[in-house]
Amino acid sequence: xxxxxxxxxxxxxxxxxxxxxxxxxxxxxxxxxxxxxxxxxxxxxxxxxxxxxxxxxxxxxxxxxxxxxxxxxxxxxxxxxxxxxxxxxxxxxxxxxxxxxxxxxxxxxxxxxxxxxxxxxxxxxxxxxxxxxxxxxxxxxxxxxxxxxxxx
Numbered sequence: 001x002x003x004x005x006x007x008x009x010x011x012x013x014x015x016x017x018x019x020x021x022x023x024x025x026x027x028x029x030x031x032x033x034x035x036x037x038x039x040x041x042x043x044x045x046x047x048x049x050x051x052x053x054x055x056x057x058x059x060x061x062x063x064x065x066x067x068x069x070x071x072x073x074x075x076x077x078x079x080x081x082x083x084x085x086x087x088x089x090x091x092x093x094x095x096x097x098x099x100x101x102x103x104x105x106x107x108x109x110x111x112x113x114x115x116x117x118x119x120x121x122x123x124x125x126x127x128x129x130x131x132x133x134x135x136x137x138x139x140x141x142x143x144x145x146x147x148x149x150x151x152x
Contacts, residue, residue: 034071038064048125049118058113066106 032040041063042056051059080087087095111119 034064034067037067041067045122049114049121051114051118055113055118062106062109062113069102 038060042051042059045051045059045063046056110122114122
């Protein structure tokens with residue numbers, strides 16, 4: 001009798017945790033508007049970099065532009081992904097070149113807005129974020145490779 005009760009409790013606990021995780025996914029699925037994302041991003045930067053009110057006001061249009069560009073790029077990527085179209089070497093070069101130009105421009109603008117200490121912290125945070133992103137992409141690629149080898 002005790003074994004049956006413990007098994008039922010374990011199944012019940014497992015079911016609850018699985019449903020809680022589904023709820024988290026639904027929350028992520030709800031997209032925020034560009035303005036909402038901008039406000040949240042500026043507030044996070046304010047907390048981490050200790051920005052002044054004038055710095056926040058200068059950053060808002062930059063962050064809004066970056067977010068809207070990211071959304072447009074995401075839509076474009078989805079469209080090309082559906083078509084299964086591979087980029088040529090010239091298209092890939094142009095795409096990477098444009099991305100790097102945007103990064104350089106953003107870095108220059110941030111350097112003008114932030115003081116030296118804030119900019120150093122901003123750079124450090126970006127490096128950590130890039131490392132984390134590369135690590136996640138590696139994991140994702142490994143998972144994709146495993147799925148394709150499992151199907152074979």
